[in-house]
Amino acid sequence: MSNKVTKAIFPVAGLGTRFLPATKSVPKEIMTLVDRPLVQYAIDEARAAGIKEFIFVTSRGKGALEDYFDHAPSLEDELRKKGKDDLLEVLKSTYMDSGEIAYIRQHKALGLGHAVWCARRLIGDEPFAVILPDDVIAAETPCLQQMVEAYEQTGGNMVAAMEVPQDKTSSYGILDVAEDMGQLVQVKGMVEKPKAADAPSNLAVIGRYILSPAVLENLNDMQTGAGGEIQLTDAIAKEIGGSGGVYGLRFRGQRFDCGSKAGFLQATVAFGLERPDLGDDLRRFLYEVVSAEKAAE
Template sequence: MRKRIRKAIFPVAGLGTRFLPATKAMPKEMLPIVDKPLIEYAVEEAKAAGIEEFIFVTGRGKQAIEDHFDYSWELMETLRGRGKTQQLAIAENSRMKPGTVAYTRQQEPLGLGHAVWCARNLVDDEPFAVLLADDLVKAEEPCLAQMVETYNEVGGNVVAVMDVPREHTQRYGVLDVVEDDGKLARAQGLVEKPKPEAAPSTLSVIGRYILQPEVFRELDQHTAGAGGEIQLTDAIAATIAEVGFHGLRFEGTRFDCGSKEGFLEATVAFALDRDDLGDAMRDVLERYR
C-alpha cells in the first residue's frame, strides 16, 4: 500500500527581484492576488489535497510569512470587539493549527533543489509534495488534489505539466516522454531548461510536485546543474529508473505570477470570478478597451 501524502514543502526563500521595489521589504509570496497573498492560495490548495504538515523553506526577511499564518491577538480582539464577524472569520481562516507548521532556512540561494534539500530532516522517509507559490493554478478541483489522485493510481514521482511553445522550453524542465494518453505521460527522462532544438518534447513541469524520499539521496550530492544551481529536476531524473515518473496534464489555468504580466492576469481573472467584484471589474475593463 502506498504511503499517503501528508507533508508539503513551500520554497519561499527567493528575493523576488522582478517585483522591486514592492519586494524590497515584503516577501514576493505575500503579494496579493485581489485580497489574498500568493502563499495563502498555495497553502489552501495543499489543505484541499489532504496535506497535514506544512514546511516553509524561508530566508532572511521572510518574517511576514510566519506572522501571516500565526494568531494575531491584537487584530482578532479588535475585530471581535467591533463586531466585525466577517473580517474576523477571514483572518481566522489564514491561521494554521498549532504543530502543523515548520520553518527552516535556506541560507544561500543555491537553487530549488537545494531549497527542497533543506527540508529533508522535516520530511524524513516518506513521499511529499512541493508547491511553488509563483505558479498559481485556478481550477475547480485543486491541482495538487488532482495529482494526489493520480499518485494513488501510479505511485512514484508525479509532476504537473503543460505543453508550451517549443521556443519556451529554456524556461522549464522538459519531459522525455515514453507513453502519453493525452492526460498522463510516462517519462524516461527530464531535462532542465533545454534549448528548443534539443528539447525531447514540449511537455514542461510547472511548480507542483509529488516526490519520493529517494530524491533527497540525489540532492545530498549537491551537484550543480543548469545555471550553476542545484536543480530539483536533475534529482528527479536520477531516480526515474528506481521509482518511476509521470507528468499529469492538470485541469485548470496556470498563471505565472513570477512575471508581472502573469501576476496582473491572475489578479484580473480571480477578480472577475468573484461575486462581489466581477461586475465592477468588467465595467473597469470596458473603460480601458
C-alpha cells in the same frame, strides 16, 4: 513507508528581485492577489489535497511571512467589538495551528533542489509534495488534489505538466515522454531549460511535485546542473527507470506565473473577474478600456 502524502515543502527563500521596490520590505509570497497573499492560495490548495504538515524553506527577511500565519488576538478583539464576524472568519482562516507549520532556513541560494534538500530531516522516509507559490493555478479541482488522486494509482514520482509554445521551452524543465496515456504520461527523461531545437517535447514541468524520499537521497550528491544551481529536475530524473518511475500529469486548470509582473497582473484580472463582489465592476472597467483603445486606433 506510508504511501499517503501529508507533508509539503514550500520553497520561499527567493529575494523577489523582479518585484522591487515592493519586495525591499515585503516578501513576494505575501504580495496580494486580489485580497489574499500568494502563499494563501498555495496553502489552501495543499489543505484541499490532504496536506497536514507545512514546511517553509525561508531566508533572511521573511519575518513578515511567518507573522502572517500567526494568531492576532488584538485584531480579533477589534473585529469582534465592531461585530465584523465575516472578517473575523476570514482572519481565522489564515491561522496555522502549533506544530502544523515549520520553518527551515536556506542560507545560500543554491537552487530549488538545494531548497528542497534543506527540509530533508522533516520529511524522513515519506513521500512529500513540493509547491511553488509563484505558480498560481485556477482549477475546479485544485491541482495538487488532482495529482494526489493520480498518485494513489501510480506511486513513484509525479510532476505537474502543461503544454508550452516551443520557443518557450528554455524557461522550463521539459519532459521526454516514454508513453502518453492522455492526462498521464510516463517519463523517460527530463531536461532543464533546453533550447527550442533541443527540447524533447513541449511538455513543461510547473511548480507542483509529489516525490519519493529517494529524491532527497539523490540531492545529497549536491551536483550542479543548469545555471550552476542544484536542480530538483536532475534529482527526479535519476528515479526514471527505477521501481517507482516518474510520471507527468496534465492538470486541468489555468496556471499563472506570478513570479513575473505580467503573470501577476493577468492572475489579478482573472481572479477578480471570478469574484461575485468584484466581477461586474471589473468587467465593466475592462470593457471601457478596450473600447477606448479601439476607438483611438
